[in-house]
Ligand SMILES: NC(=O)C1=CN([C@@H]2O[C@H](COP(=O)(O)OP(=O)(O)OC[C@H]3O[C@@H](n4cnc5c(N)ncnc54)[C@H](O)[C@@H]3O)[C@@H](O)[C@H]2O)C=CC1
């Protein structure tokens with residue numbers, strides 16, 4: 001893959017793209033897209049893209065899910081009530097990933113799995129545009145998902161997709177905004193616009209900062225759940241929300257060259273969605289730990305709690321920039337077993353800047 005590759009666009013189509021003019025103008029149909037991960041987000045993204053692409057190949061590791069998609073157009077584990085589009089075909093993940101001819105491959109496995117998955121795929125992922133939707137930070141390397149993927153594949157054509165995007169709502173076609181983090185290559189951005197044409201998109205050329213927004217918001221969603229497990233009034237909720245957002249922006253100001261990141265979907269939108277809505281696994285984890293409904297080792301529950309895996313790394317990353325994140329520290333402290341949440345919350349209030 002050379003860095004000057006022309007990405008498929010309306011006029012310039014390559015062998016694996018097909019243009020079709022429709023009433024609403026020229027729509028580029030990207031003929032083949034791969035999605036790695038047949039969980040909630042992988043399935044949702046596959047469904048969205050399948051409404052715009054020729055074929056979508058989704059790769060899962062569980063045979064029962066692969067079979068249910070191929071025989072019944074349904075992911076019985078995650079969206080039993082949703083009929084998947086017939087141009088979605090599932091494949092069992094094996095030694096090699098058959099993504100030949102795919103214009104793009106979306107990586108949608110939990111962040112803890114990204115390195116092993118792309119390592120196993122290796123050369124199979126050297127020639128496509130690679131898009132990560134995973135929201136995590138590798139520990140102790142403190143690398144983002146796109147950095148891990150570039151490490152393992154050597155592929156420079158990376159983008160990330162991040163915003164207020166609950167998978168079930170994507171799957172059912174509801175409106176959502178998202179930020180595409182990608183270099184400023186106009187044709188790469190155009191391809192992302194085609195791929196995620198169902199979304200309201202904004203863009204940032206600071207890929208790392210977009211990814212870190214997705215990491216931070218999960219941490220503060222857990223913290224807001226913990227706070228709300230102690231305080232139940234509206235003033236208290238939104239006061240804490242503001243404290244979290246202030247801390248998030250302090251961090252982003254220090255690490256991002258995108259001065260507009262604060263109002264982008266990956267930041268303000270996704271932070272609010274995840275911190276305020278009980279559908280969020282991270283917020284729910286904070287509520288359950290705060291109410292002492294669960295204790296560690298909840299991580300073995302099989303539920304994807306990304307914030308609990310990344311909080312330690314985000315604190316250490318902030319330390320490298322001489323930034324203190326008292327709320328992130330509070331989250332880490334409580335998740336580490338200090339179960340006097342009220343005392344910890346009251347300390348936060350006393351120390352609030
Ligand atoms: N669910 C959502 O609403 C959203 C999720 N995301 C992100 O997407 C990423 C994936 O999360 P979800 O799909 O929600 O998790 P999930 O728990 O719904 O699904 C994870 C899927 O990955 C599969 N998987 C795990 N390890 C694997 C491996 N080594 N090889 C192949 N497949 C493997 C699991 O079998 C499962 O099907 C996370 O980083 C999450 O933050 C981003 C936006 C929204």
Ligand SMILES: O=C(CO)COP(=O)(O)O
Nearest residue numbers: 163164165166280281282
């Ligand atoms: O990232 C998400 C929505 O944008 C999903 O949030 P949870 O992982 O907290 O469920």
